[in-house]
Amino acid sequence: MRVVHIITRLILGGAQENTLLTCEGLLRRFGDDVMLVTGPAVGPEGSLIERGRGGGVALEVVPELRRSIDPWHDLIAYRRLRRILADFRPDVVHTHSAKAGILGRAAAARLRVPAIVHTVHGAPFHPYQNGIAREFNRRCERWAARRCHALASVSDAMTELLVAAGVAPRAKFVTIHSGLEVEPLLAADAQRQRVRRELGFRDDQIVVGKVARLFHLKGHEYLLRAAPAIVAARPEVRFLLVGDGVLRKQLEADVARMGLSEHFLFLGLAAPERIPELLAAMDIVVHTSLREGLARVLPQALIVGRPVISYDIDGAREVVLDGQTGLLLPPRSVEPLADAILRLAADPPLRARMGAEGRRLFTDVFRQERMVEELRRLYERLLSAPPRAD
Numbered sequence: 001m002r003v004v005h006i007i008t009r010l011i012l013g014g015a016q017e018n019t020l021l022t023c024e025g026l027l028r029r030f031g032d033d034v035m036l037v038t039g040p041a042v043g044p045e046g047s048l049i050e051r052g053r054g055g056g057v058a059l060e061v062v063p064e065l066r067r068s069i070d071p072w073h074d075l076i077a078y079r080r081l082r083r084i085l086a087d088f089r090p091d092v093v094h095t096h097s098a099k100a101g102i103l104g105r106a107a108a109a110r111l112r113v114p115a116i117v118h119t120v121h122g123a124p125f126h127p128y129q130n131g132i133a134r135e136f137n138r139r140c141e142r143w144a145a146r147r148c149h150a151l152a153s154v155s156d157a158m159t160e161l162l163v164a165a166g167v168a169p170r171a172k173f174v175t176i177h178s179g180l181e182v183e184p185l186l187a188a189d190a191q192r193q194r195v196r197r198e199l200g201f202r203d204d205q206i207v208v209g210k211v212a213r214l215f216h217l218k219g220h221e222y223l224l225r226a227a228p229a230i231v232a233a234r235p236e237v238r239f240l241l242v243g244d245g246v247l248r249k250q251l252e253a254d255v256a257r258m259g260l261s262e263h264f265l266f267l268g269l270a271a272p273e274r275i276p277e278l279l280a281a282m283d284i285v286v287h288t289s290l291r292e293g294l295a296r297v298l299p300q301a302l303i304v305g306r307p308v309i310s311y312d313i314d315g316a317r318e319v320v321l322d323g324q325t326g327l328l329l330p331p332r333s334v335e336p337l338a339d340a341i342l343r344l345a346a347d348p349p350l351r352a353r354m355g356a357e358g359r360r361l362f363t364d365v366f367r368q369e370r371m372v373e374e375l376r377r378l379y380e381r382l383l384s385a386p387p388r389a390d
Contacts, residue, residue, distance in 0.1 A: 001026075001030070001032045001033070001091045001092055001379060001383075002032070002033045002089065002090045002091050002092070003023075003026055003032050003033070003034050003035070003090055003091065003092045003093075003094065003379070004034075004035045004036075004037060004084075004085060004088055004090040004092070004093050004094070005019055005022065005023050005034070005035070005036045005037070005094045005096065006036075006037045006081065006093065006094070006095045006096065006100045006101075006103075006104035007019050007036070007037075007038050007039075007095070007097050008038070008065060008066070008067050008096075008097040008098065008099045008100040009038060009039045009040065009041050009042070009065075009066075009067060009097075010036075010038040010041050010047060010048045010049050010052060011041050011045040011046055011047060011048065012045055012046035012047070012269060012270075012271070012272065013045065013213070014121065014178060014295065014296030014297075015096055015097060015119075015121040015122075016048050017048070017178075017272050017296065018096075018119075018121070018154070018178040018179060018296070018371075019036070019096050019119075020036070020048055020051065020052055020055070020057075021179050021180075021181070021368045021371070022094075022179070022371065022372055022375060023036045023052070023055075023057045024057060025179070025368060025369065025371070025372030026372060026375075026376065027057055028056075029369070029372055029373075029376075030376055034058065035057070035058040035059070035060060035084075035088055035090070036052055036057050036058070036059045036060070037059075037061075037062060037065075037081065037084060037100075037104075038052075038059070038060075038061055038065070038100075039061070039062055039063070039064075039065030039066055039067075039077070039099075039100070040061060040063055040065075040066075042066075044244045044245055044246065044248075044269075045213055045215075045244065045245060045269070046244070046271075048272075049061070051272075062077050062081065062084075064080065065077040065080075065081075065099065065100060065103070066099070067097075067099055069099075074099070074103065077103055078103045078106060078107055081103055081104055081107040082107040082110060082111065085107055085108060085111050085113065086111055090108075090113055091114055091115060091379075091383060092113070092114070092115040092116075092117065092379045092382075092383070093105075093107075093113045093115075093116050093117070094116075094117045094118070094119065094375075095108075095116075095117070095118045095119070095148075096118070096119050096121060097121065098124035098137070098140075098141075101118050101141075101144055102140055102141075102144045105118060105144045105147040105148050106144065106147060108147070108148075109147035109148070114382070114383055115150075115379055115382035115383050116147065116148040116149050116150075117148060117149065117150050117151070117375075117378065117379070117382070118144070118145070118148050118150075118151050118152070119151075119152045119154065119176075120151055120152065120153045120154065120158045120159075120162060120173075120293060121154055121158075121178075121293045122154075122158070122292055122293035122314070123141075123161050123162060123165075123291070123314075124137045124140075124141060125137035125138045125141070125165070126291045128217060128290060128291065138165050138166075141165075141167045142165075142166060142167045142168070145162075145167050145168035145172065146168075149172075149382050150172060150174060150378060151168055151172050151173045151174075152173075152174055152175075152176045152375065152378065153173055153174070153175050153176070153293070154175075154176070154177060154178050154293045154294045154315065155175065155177070155293055155294035155314060155315025155318050156175050156318060157293070157294070157315040157317075157318065158175075158293045158294075158315065159173040159175060161314070174374075174378060176371060176374045176378070177294070177299075177365060177366055177370075177371060178294065178296055178299075178366065178371065179366065179367060179368030179369070179370065179371030179372060180296070180299060180300060180303065180366045180367065180368055181368055182303055182363055182366065182367050182368075184273070184276040185276045185279070185303040185304050186303065186304075186359075186363065187276075188276035188277050188279060188280035188304045189280050189304070189305065191277040191280055191281075192277075192280040192281055194277075195277045195278065195280065195281040196281045199240065199265060199267075199281060200265070201238055201240075204236055205236045205237070205238050206234065206236055206237045206238070206283045206284070206345045207237075207239075207281060207283050207284075208230075208237060208238070208239050208240070208282065208283070208284045208285075208286055208341055208345075209239075209240040209241075209242065209278070209279065209281075209282035209284070209285050209286070210223060210239070210240070210241050210243075210285070210286050210287065210288070211242040211243060211270075211275065211278070211279070211285070211297040211300075212242075212243050212287070212289060212295075212297070213243045213244070213245040214241070214243055214244055214245030214246070214247040214248045214251060215245040215246060215247060216246075216247070217289060217290045217291055218245075218247075218288070218289050218290075219287075219288030219289045219290055219311065219332075220241065220247065220251055220288070221251075221254075222288045222332060222333070222334055222337060223239070223286060223288050223337065224251065224254050224255060224258070225334045226334050226335070226337040226338035226341065227239065227255075227258065227260055227263065227264075228258060228260070229335075229338040229342075230338050230341050230342060230345075231263055233342055234342060234345050234346075237263065237345060238263055238264075238265065239263055239264045239265070240265050240267060240278070240281070240282060241264065241265065241267065242267045242268075242270050242275070242278055243267075243268070243269065243270075244268045244269045248266065248268075251266070252266055275297075275300060276300070276304060279297075279300060279301050279304040279306055280304055280306075282306055283306070283345075283351060284306065284307060284308075284309060284341060284344050284345065284351065285297065285298075285301035285306050285307070285308045285309070286308070286309045286310070286337070286341065287308060287309070287310040287311065287316065287320075288310075288311055288337065289311065290311065290313060290331055290332070291313060291314060292313065292315070292316070293315055294315030294316070294318060294319070295310075295316065298310060298316060298319045298320060299362050299365070299366045301358070302319060302325055302326075302355065302358025302359060302361075302362050303358070303362060303363050303366065304355070304359075305355035305356060305358070305359050306351075306355050306358075307325065307326045307327075307344055307350075307351050307354035307355050307358070308320050308325065308326035308327075308354075308358070309326055309327045309329065309337065309340045309341060309344065310326060310327075310328060310329070311328075311329055311330070311331040311332070311333070312328040312329060312330065312331065313331055316328065319358070319361075319362055321357075321361075324354065324357055325354050325355075325357050325358035325361065325362075326354055326358070327340045327344070
């Protein structure tokens, strides 16, 4: 097949890693002719562009394809996407993220590409937007959904949310979990002691980790608010924050103001290949984001063998099985978050049982090979009898 994937930006992020693994899998496993089109990786979140180019996938950067709304640049980006697609003549166009999803599906539909797919990594409309922005984004998604043949959700929760919002009928959706390179996750414990020493953690310290961009709605502030009670009860607890973003200076200042700087390590950006060993260095993984389709770090942590404490948002409950693989909490809760961390900190056998159960349940579910095969079957089904995009 000739396949084009389009994403707004190739930063260090779950949707971006998922997209890159898909492109590489289609190329290596099926010998498909694959092109990846992206906007520039601007900002403090890092870039996967060089990895993409090094993996053998044809990569095209459209400078005007930006995350923020800009009618002039959006028009230029749309025209460039149409030209790229017209020249490449794909059998399949597969879009990711909000802006690329709108412009890419519009361009592909205009050119009558035989199979058009969009992956829902997370809904672009959510309760934390103002009403006008939320309704505008919902209508844009509904408009774009009429211009594709299938929507692939990374979790069942995303399907339920978009169906309830009237974006598209349920029959148009299929759940295909994001793929992970599971072998490094399974082998990560061998690096635990080395990485802990390099990061300055002692054997007797309990490391609570969070892997996320330091950005709005990622929920770092709730972890910081819970930290004083946690440290007061268990001074040996340390917090490892992996990621960077616009809120870093503010969060570091908040930690210093609370007098907890010695308990927090802001590691900054970490390449995807480092995430397994960093998770292995942790004892508990927390996820306090307020919106995610299905955060990549949740199955990653479980496959490494670490229990997860997560707010009960979107697809989290599909892998964080409360009391079985981790603990689910009400979004924005602080005291329950502190209590949950203290509960697991005091019970190493419980942590081990939850981590082992997560590894047993989800290792095969999230293998990248499974994701690529399921997407390839979806492409084949659409091409054999493509339904109307509208």
